[in-house]
Amino acid sequence: MLKLSKKVEYGILATQYIATKNGETVSAKEIAERMELSFDFLSKTLQALMKNGIISSQQGIHGGYKLSKSPDQISLTDIIHSLEERITIVNCLSPGDESCDKMDNCTLRNPFHVIQLKIDDLFTEMTIQHLLPNNDKLYSLDLSIKGTPNG
Amino acid sequence: MLKLSKKVEYGILATQYIATKNGETVSAKEIAERMELSFDFLSKTLQALMKNGIISSQQGIHGGYKLSKSPDQISLTDIIHSLEERITIVNCLSPGDESCDKMDNCTLRNPFHVIQLKIDDLFTEMTIQHLLPNNDKLYSLDLSIKGTPNG
DNA sequence: TTCAAATAGGATAACAATAGTCTTATTTTA
DNA sequence: TAAAATAAGACTATTGTTATCCTATTTGAA
Numbered sequence: 001m002l003k004l005s006k007k008v009e010y011g012i013l014a015t016q017y018i019a020t021k022n023g024e025t026v027s028a029k030e031i032a033e034r035m036e037l038s039f040d041f042l043s044k045t046l047q048a049l050m051k052n053g054i055i056s057s058q059q060g061i062h063g064g065y066k067l068s069k070s071p072d073q074i075s076l077t078d079i080i081h082s083l084e085e086r087i088t089i090v091n092c093l094s095p096g097d098e099s100c101d102k103m104d105n106c107t108l109r110n111p112f113h114v115i116q117l118k119i120d121d122l123f124t125e126m127t128i129q130h131l132l133p134n135n136d137k138l139y140s141l142d143l144s145i146k147g148t149p150n151g
Numbered sequence: 152m153l154k155l156s157k158k159v160e161y162g163i164l165a166t167q168y169i170a171t172k173n174g175e176t177v178s179a180k181e182i183a184e185r186m187e188l189s190f191d192f193l194s195k196t197l198q199a200l201m202k203n204g205i206i207s208s209q210q211g212i213h214g215g216y217k218l219s220k221s222p223d224q225i226s227l228t229d230i231i232h233s234l235e236e237r238i239t240i241v242n243c244l245s246p247g248d249e250s251c252d253k254m255d256n257c258t259l260r261n262p263f264h265v266i267q268l269k270i271d272d273l274f275t276e277m278t279i280q281h282l283l284p285n286n287d288k289l290y291s292l293d294l295s296i297k298g299t300p301n302g
Numbered sequence: 303t304t305c306a307a308a309t310a311g312g313a314t315a316a317c318a319a320t321a322g323t324c325t326t327a328t329t330t331t332a
Numbered sequence: 333t334a335a336a337a338t339a340a341g342a343c344t345a346t347t348g349t350t351a352t353c354c355t356a357t358t359t360g361a362a
Contacts (some may be wrong), residue, residue, distance in 0.1 A: 001268070005348095040352055060359025090154070126262060210339080
């Protein structure tokens with residue numbers, strides 16, 4: 001419950017790995033080997049990230065992937081949205097969902113919506129830049145737990 | 152991904168329903184019928200809530216359930232912890248987890264931990280009181296998103 | 303031209319987690 | 333003693349996730 005999928009984990013790990021390569025093209029094989037991930041599954045993930053403009057691909061014998069944007073322009077939400085359809089804590093918060101017929105007099109939906117927006121915010125505020133080794137921006141971001149403007 | 156389980160949904164719905172009864176004992180049958188939930192599945196949920204001290208049960212012919220604490224003393228985290236084992240966005244944040252051998256030089260774990268703590272906070276701050284009909288406390292809680300009243 | 307190494311992508315299998323059902327035992331009151 | 337309730341274990345069904353397999357296509361170099 002409330003867990004990130006492997007797909008998203010793979011996506012974040014791979015994007016982070018590519019980011020450490022500073023513009024070099026990196027093959028799926030290299031990422032899979034270095035990060036000890038399943039090559040096939042990783043490939044699917046990379047293809048989805050490519051389709052969503054997070055990374056760009058080069059086919060052919062010396063092909064591979066590189067970032068389409070700088071690491072500080074790629075949020076975890078960007079990656080999550082590329083890889084997952086349903087990302088709400090309850091179905092009735094997903095756009096177009098009509099699975100619940102009690103929506104109108106439900107006293108839970110609004111409170112859940114508030115929580116949802118704040119969770120979305122957490123993943124939007126964090127970028128690949130924050131995940132890079134020796135990064136000094138992570139703890140200067142407003143990620144403290146108590147007494148924060150939004151928390 | 153990142154979804155609440157039905158068990159937790161049932162738990163929250165049931166606790167909220169019981170709370171509207173102001174100390175009366177309520178049977179699982181009544182809750183199941185009124186909220187249109189599976190009786191068997193709801194029973195399991197209620198039993199777990201009972202074991203964890205959220206509600207108390209009375210067996211026998213006029214038995215049922217009532218809250219053990221006042222609605223504003225029951226947080227969503229209390230309910231979630233009663234009903235789910237693993238509630239972290241990645242496994243390596245669960246207490247005692249050793250599934251990942253790269254933990255020590257992982258640049259993702261700390262950032263994820265920060266997000267995890269903030270998510271935990273969201274569910275801890277919200278209580279059953281906030282979910283009650285005509286509740287006037289929900290929007291006085293600091294649940295604003297980015298300067299907007301309710302998001 | 304041909305081969306090797308890479309991405310692209312569909313199909314499907316294996317696995318795990320979630321959700322739901324069934325059955326029986328126990329408790330309590332009338 | 334019967335009825336109505338909770339307690340709880342076992343089991344089944346369903347769904348979602350994860351992984352694998354296979355083939356096609358692209359590209360560059362020998």
